[in-house]
Amino acid sequence: MVTCNGSPYKDAKIKIYELDTLHDDELARTFSNADGKFRLGGSQSELGGISTQLNIYHKCEMPFYKRVLPMCYYKATFPIPTRYVKSGSVSEPYNVQTIELSLHAKGYDCINRRR
Incomplete structure (x- = not known):
């Protein structure tokens, strides 16, 4: 689950790399x-x-003047523990619990388009 200042955050783009x-x-x-x-x-x-990571692209706490520009998002990155990266089917899912986006370092990503 992803939240922004304690509220559920809808439409965060989430990718595994x-x-x-x-x-x-x-x-x-x-x-x-x-x-x-x-x-x-x-x-x-x-x-x-293989090494994997979870990237979350969002606009949580982004100033209004930057939010209206559709091309740039904050990017929060989280490594996925190797015990969840296996050959074949994964027996146990990786539960990220709750990720509070306002608490994580905010790098910009202006290449990663919305959809």
Whole structure:
């Protein structure tokens, strides 16, 4: 679940990436619902282990003059623990609990378009 100042945050873009040396691969994407909840899963076929991260793109606490410009979003990044990254089907889902977007470092992403 994602929240902004304690309230559910709707329409955050959420992506899972597999981290590579040259180019990170997007494995899956979704948006948070009206309750701030989301469900996401991805798969990748690669030799050796993979490192993954969850990126959340949002406008929580973004000043109004920046919110009206549709091209830039804050980006919050969270590594996914390796115990949830497995070959084959995952036996146990990774529950991120509640992510309060106002408490996380805010990097800008102006390349990642809304949809």
